[in-house]
Amino acid sequence: MPNFFNEMYSSESALREHYRRFDKWLQGQAPEVIARKRAEADLIFRRVGITFAVYGNDAGTERLIPFDIIPRIIPADEWAQLEAGLVQRVKTLNMFIHDIYHEQNIVKAGVIPAEQIFRNAQYRPEMQGISVASDIYAHIAGVDIVRAGEGEFYVLEDNLRVPSGVSYMLEDRKMMMRLFPELFAQHKVAPVAHYPDMLLDNLRSVAPVGVADPTVVVMTPGMYNSAYFEHAFLAQQMGVELVEGQDLFVNDNAVYMRTTRGPKRVDVIYRRIDDDFLDPLAFRADSSLGVPGLLSVYRAGRVTLANAIGTGVADDKSVYPYVPDMIRFYLSEDPILNNVPTYQCRKKEDLEYTLANLSALVVKEVHGAGGYGMLVGPAATRDEIESFRQRLLARPDGYIAQPTLALSNCPTFVESGIAPRHIDLRPFVLSGKTVSMVKGGLTRVALKEGSLVVNSSQGGGTKDTWVLEK
Numbered sequence: 362m363p364n365f366f367n368e369m370y371s372s373e374s375a376l377r378e379h380y381r382r383f384d385k386w387l388q389g390q391a392p393e394v395i396a397r398k399r400a401e402a403d404l405i406f407r408r409v410g411i412t413f414a415v416y417g418n419d420a421g422t423e424r425l426i427p428f429d430i431i432p433r434i435i436p437a438d439e440w441a442q443l444e445a446g447l448v449q450r451v452k453t454l455n456m457f458i459h460d461i462y463h464e465q466n467i468v469k470a471g472v473i474p475a476e477q478i479f480r481n482a483q484y485r486p487e488m489q490g491i492s493v494a495s496d497i498y499a500h501i502a503g504v505d506i507v508r509a510g511e512g513e514f515y516v517l518e519d520n521l522r523v524p525s526g527v528s529y530m531l532e533d534r535k536m537m538m539r540l541f542p543e544l545f546a547q548h549k550v551a552p553v554a555h556y557p558d559m560l561l562d563n564l565r566s567v568a569p570v571g572v573a574d575p576t577v578v579v580m581t582p583g584m585y586n587s588a589y590f591e592h593a594f595l596a597q598q599m600g601v602e603l604v605e606g607q608d609l610f611v612n613d614n615a616v617y618m619r620t621t622r623g624p625k626r627v628d629v630i631y632r633r634i635d636d637d638f639l640d641p642l643a644f645r646a647d648s649s650l651g652v653p654g655l656l657s658v659y660r661a662g663r664v665t666l667a668n669a670i671g672t673g674v675a676d677d678k679s680v681y682p683y684v685p686d687m688i689r690f691y692l693s694e695d696p697i698l699n700n701v702p703t704y705q706c707r708k709k710e711d712l713e714y715t716l717a718n719l720s721a722l723v724v725k726e727v728h729g730a731g732g733y734g735m736l737v738g739p740a741a742t743r744d745e746i747e748s749f750r751q752r753l754l755a756r757p758d759g760y761i762a763q764p765t766l767a768l769s770n771c772p773t774f775v776e777s778g779i780a781p782r783h784i785d786l787r788p789f790v791l792s793g794k795t796v797s798m799v800k801g802g803l804t805r806v807a808l809k810e811g812s813l814v815v816n817s818s819q820g821g822g823t824k825d826t827w828v829l830e831k
Contacts (some may be wrong), residue, residue: 366769425820433804446697458498483673494567500667508769521676526803528591532823536548551800557598566793575628611654707758715762800828
């Protein structure tokens, strides 16, 4: 039985210092009061519309993301280590993306094989040699972090295309402050409510050269997208327009938005649409979600897209193993945050090892997201393992494998009472003129006993994340 790190307890009876005050409060709460508050939270989330659309078997349905009232608490010194590691990593990834679309020094130096870049489905040759504002490609990054032991943090993956979940971070905090204001009088919890202001400042800072007062919009695929609530929420919180592709058009090498007062020039587009659908003239011709001619305006430097086209090459799971080498190459520093050891199934010896140890490994699609298309070996049946073996043999270059990490757990309210459940953390890192982030992130929790899959699409929930200030 693995010995999982517990965020709240150092042993069965010993509390960690930063949880003492919270635990004293929790012990003083009557069970019926807690039950009533939890029901109130569900009711408010449903009323506000904090749901996500479900794909697959239950397509078309809306599901409430379960919210747990026991926060994940991070002391100030631990956060300082995490923040330094995140800044280092995201700065490196931006340098890497700029390099591969310009000088390609990292490929010439033999640090990364050329085929890993130029045969990657997320590599966009259309971006080769194109200058983007401030050389920033990943303006918003969601980096998934897990803890395996004391001070032992691992980056599970880098989300650089259209990372989601920040609205749940903000709404979870608002809910905790509404239900339990006394807790925030007792704890010095770093605020997160200013994230939309930081995001807007960040987006405005990377406007095209010469634009003094940029117009920013949030571009959504529409109300049927699983993260539509978040798109609308962020637009409303930033005080900018939420637009779909049909609301925008290109004229005279500029992008305009249709308004009741006539066309209005748009300078920065925070797009929540994948590259393929952005411009039917450049990518998928059948896309009705994009803006014809958008790429030509972008290439001319007359509009900023956040995140940039082509960032996906850096969050591909087959490129992930090279990030520590990238940090050494670009910054001449040792990585502050560890990678999870990763087997690249396109390599003969890694594939052989993976096939021989499927029952002990987690196997993921290199372009996969949302917890889909993966095998969690220790939790899989023999039939599932054999089925996955055939998929691996048919297309080994489409997969990576990793050891099953002993993810930390945190006490969580479940049907049987309070029990430990596995968690991860997604902080949101903003890159513009500077690299910044709020102190906190989205803590996702695997609500099924023993499960290591925290994704909301796979039945996961969320917790408020408290970073304590000194």
